[in-house]
Amino acid sequence: MIACGHDKLSIHALIDGELDAANTAAIEARITACPECAAEASEVEALRGALRIPGARLTASASLRRQLRDGRIPTGSVRMQNAAKSSGPVRAPSRRAKAKPRFPLAAIAVAFPAFGMLAVVALSLIPHAAVEDPLTGELIADHVRSLQAEHLTDVRTSDRHVVKPWFNGRLDFAPPVTDLKAQGFPLAGGRMDYVNHRAVAAVVYKRGEHAINLFVWPETGETTSGTVSARDGYTVRHWRAQGMSFYAVSDVNPDDLAQFETALEGKAAPPPPSSPRADSE
């Protein structure tokens, strides 16, 4: 006790995963030895639990999302009425803001001609696939972002018994999660993502050093096998099965993605009698 400085900041940093290996060991030893430090550590952990109870983190309303996506707020909308009745004089500054157009992209393009022109030029430079199917572009952008931002996975494990329940409670559907290590596609983890204006599951697999993002969301319709689109060196393979839409995105070669689909569908569902693909492994 006397030797222990009760260094709270280090204890917090340990729990926040901010310490390197050497310091982690040192602080853990201290927590083991010092009851006061141990109490601090369990307090921080408990508090973390309290701050993560469902509903504690606020989420943007559907209407706000819509505005952010495609612009203008209708005058006299519910939101403005709420704003007016709730807090009197202090509304003045944002009222001024409301007189301006609410995020209409067209208005911005007009107000900034250069920006508008850039957009036009940029659009004409994008290969046709992107124009024909915006979803392809969105999925590839998501895939790239997941790699750049070092945010490939929210839950990082190859254990499907961990990944699958992790999605429960975060999504209103249960994406199939299988480990395909034997087929050369080990499971790397899972992530929540936002695609096509909805929350989706991104199940992450590896092929060697390459990541495969498998975006999954429910979609009724016939079972279809893979259709491929490609752009900028990325391949998007789409199929539908088990009431879900699957989009596999990666920079591995397209044949590998075809194999991936085969492996996944062979595993995830009893092979449909009409499908010869399930036998190919």
Place this chain on the structure above:
Amino acid sequence: MRRFEALVLPHADAAYNLATRLTRRAEAAEDVVHDAYVRALGGFAGFRGGDARAWILTIVRRRAYDWLNQRRDERLAPLTLSVADDPGQDAEIEPYDPEQESPEQILIRKGEAAAVHVLINALPPRLREVLVLREMEDLSYREIARITDSPIGSVMSRLARARAQFGEAWRQIHGSEDFPE
């Protein structure tokens, strides 16, 4: 436009959560987020990749403080609620509970999540923001430092203070030393 959507829209929840925590007004938070997205789009050409979430949160935070400061300027006789714990903080001017209910009553009537809202709102903004960014958005100290334009050391000490204050209040309203789990 697509790229902007793909990069920034997924962070609408994070943006709204931070804006609401700072302004403590749902409708003001929507304004702030909206303004921030307009600005972000205007400056998107200057965005050189990297972490889109940190980028949009930085803009949201600045807009939220603008909003708080504007409000303060417009008030003739601001309520002076003590913010002694953070002398550098002056944008904080009003009691946190517009419904005049005690945190205990809120806990009983509306449940844990509502109590969390009230207790977070009771913290000074500089403590509130680090707590929210760390515990709800899972950002690293470095990212929080960048977003809040503060040294990492300040982030660490604010986070510790925020946790201590929140923990203290949480225990009080639960009437025991235990956290629910």
